[in-house]
Amino acid sequence: MTTEDPLLYVRGAAVSYRTRAGTVTAVDGVDLTVRRGEIVALVGESGCGKSSLGRAVLRLEPLVGGEVRFGGVDLGTLSGAPLRQVRRRLQMVFQDPQSSLDPRRTVGAIVERPLRVHRVGTPAQRREKVAMTLDLVGLGTRYLDRYPAALSGGQRQRVGIARALVLDPDLLVCDEPVSALDVSIQAQILELLLDLRERLGLALLFIAHDLAVVRHLADQVAVMYLGRIVERGSVDEMFARPRHPYTQALLSAAPVPDVAVERARTLPLATGDLPDPLSPPSGCAFRTRCPHARPVCAEVSPALVNDVACHRQDELPPFVSHASHTGG
Ligand SMILES: Nc1ncnc2c1ncn2[C@@H]1O[C@H](COP(=O)(O)OP(=O)(O)OP(=O)(O)O)[C@@H](O)[C@H]1O
Ligand SMILES: [Mg+2]
Structure with missing residues (x-):
């Protein structure tokens, strides 16, 4: 491993499940990079594939496409003792400590x-x-x-x-580690994770369904929708200028403490539920809930261009971020 290699390098990762009703593509060609000591958040609604991706990083779930490199080494090429050595350095924290600890x-x-x-x-x-x-x-x-x-x-x-932590890992994959906790306790655990990064140089891949949770924690954010990353960037950029309509909807969904700001909201909220992952929409998967969709969105699946996967990214009305008013 050289110091230039990112700690975690995921390219084109794909995970699918066969069910009686058909094949679900839970992760569909995801790219992700985590550098040493960096905190990267993976955010999106329930069922968008966050845990599947997290488990695939730890090789708890097989990849049907793409690769995961840790410290420059392709995990797919390892088995036996070398794989065990690498896995020590990659650990997971689960959502529900109640069920993940042996009573x-x-x-x-x-x-x-x-x-x-x-x-x-x-x-x-x-x-x-x-x-x-x-x-x-x-x-x-x-x-x-x-x-x-x-x-x-x-x-x-x-x-x-x-x-x-006991095996001195370099990376923790934290799968919604605070969602089962009271809000006041959540803040203490997030504080602990920040402190551990500071003291140990630990890197985190932090999974959350709520953008607000990662605001004061993450350096980088990747927003996921139905198995794909739709936007990524630094946490400050994402809150100041969310560029994908889905990211904008996620930010709009977060409550705003400032009453005046809350009232002045004229933001596009995504309507409806997540589509059936067994038969995702053609083209852009978000188009069925997107206030800005056009015919092209049903035809062509948008690639990530400048870290945003949206055909209309250059034509969207400016997003007035109220999130910058929410404390901190
Ligand atoms: N073991 C499994 N067998 C079949 N389908 C699965 C399995 N695990 C996940 N899925 C499906 O894969 C998709 C992604 O699930 P995943 O658990 O990765 O999402 P998530 O973003 O972690 O959701 P949540 O926020 O609820 O934890 C969903 O459609 C889910 O129903
Ligand atoms: Mg999950």
Whole structure:
């Protein structure tokens, strides 16, 4: 690996599922790059393929197309011990700490388990590493002998993060790690993740369905719709000048605390539900909900041009962002 290689480099990734009703293309040719220490958010509605992509990055889901490179190495070419070595450096944090933590094991045993599985260190070294990691996530060793049931939701997610960190990974794939938590607790966990990036140089691929959640966390954002990335860019650009009608709709959907601004909204909200992924619309998948759709949108699937996949990106009315009024 050279220092110029991005940590994670995904090109043309495709994931599909065969169901009784037909084949669902959950991820359809996605490109994504995460650099060392960078936080990249993947945002989109339920069912757009975020978890499928996250799992494919960790090779928990097979790719039917494209490639995933980690530190310059194509994961598809690895198996056995070399693959295990790479997978140590790539860990996942799950949405629901309640169901992802084994209720019969203590916090200490849960956090130690990856070290045992990968046969790292002596028992004494492992105990020390577990204690250090619990400190790192703000829990401390007094939690070692507790069971998940005795913890709050936020504490459980800290255990989930400790378990992901104990092998000293370079990248965490966080799949909606705060959506099951109360809003006040969400902020604390996001703060913890930012702090870990700062202290450990950790990179994150952070999956969320809500753009607002990633605003103060992410460096880069990729917006996904029905298996494809429709817009990507820096988080500041995305909030100041969302360019895809879908990104604009996502921003419009976020509540605005400022009453005057909220009232003045004349924004195009996407109407209707996500189309059936078994039979996606022809052309641009978003056209059935898009206020700006034209006949061409039904005919040709738009490519990502200047980081936006929209036939009409040069003709759209300027988007007046109220999101810049929402604190911070
Ligand atoms: N194991 C599976 N078998 C069949 N279809 C699946 C499977 N997992 C996901 N899908 C389908 O693939 C598509 C993408 O699902 P995925 O879970 O990746 O979306 P998501 O963006 O993570 O959604 P959510 O926000 O609800 O977690 C959906 O249409 C979903 O129904
Ligand atoms: Mg998901």
